[in-house]
Amino acid sequence: MAHAREVTIEARLRDSxxxxxxxxxALADLLFAKGDRHLTVEELHEEAVEAGVPVSLAxxxxxxxxxxxxxxxxxxAVEGSRTYFDTNTSDHHHFFIEGENEVLDIPVSSISIDNLPDPPDGMEIAHVDVIIRLRKKRR
Structure with missing residues (x-):
């Protein structure tokens, strides 16, 4: 019999x-087992290799x-060609720590965005993503 988490992941995939x-x-288990997080393709590939999951980057x-x-x-899309995948699909924003390539969640209640432009005809706003870039204080 499958583990409870496997059944949940199977159901989650089917429901989607x-x-x-x-x-x-296997990839969903690696991705979602540790709660909300931000991963690149390369980081998930590294975790898959370490877990013995035979899978290519592609x-x-x-x-x-x-x-x-x-x-x-x-x-x-945080840094040019660097794309992160966020397991938290709720509306929220992010800090990006430059030099460390780390992404952290900002609670949506911490930021208020007013005066958004009207979208073109036939379009609607899907998300508003705010990324605040951080760096260590310079002395």
Whole structure:
């Protein structure tokens, strides 16, 4: 019999419209087992290798984008080509610690955004992402 967490992950994938393949289940387990966090494709690949999950970078990239389309994770484009995948899909904002490549959540109640422009006809605002860049204080 499958572990309770595996069943939950399988159900979560099915509920999101994704077929729960062995690789998707293994990657979702790695991704969601540690609570809300922000990971790059490379970081998840490293965790998969350490956990003995045989999977390529391309498969992880494709799987994370499928998870994004299914609403399981959010994409954060923080640094040029560096993309993070956020397991917390609620409305919230982020701190980015420069030089350390670390992303931290900011509670949505901490920021108020007023006077947003009207979107073009036929469009609606999906998210407003605020990224506040931090660095160590200079002396």
């Amino acid at each position: 419209g994704l077929r729960p393949t062995r690789q998707r289940i 498969t992880i990239y494709n799987t994370l984008h499928q998870f994004t389309e299914a609403g399981l994770v959010r994409v954060l």
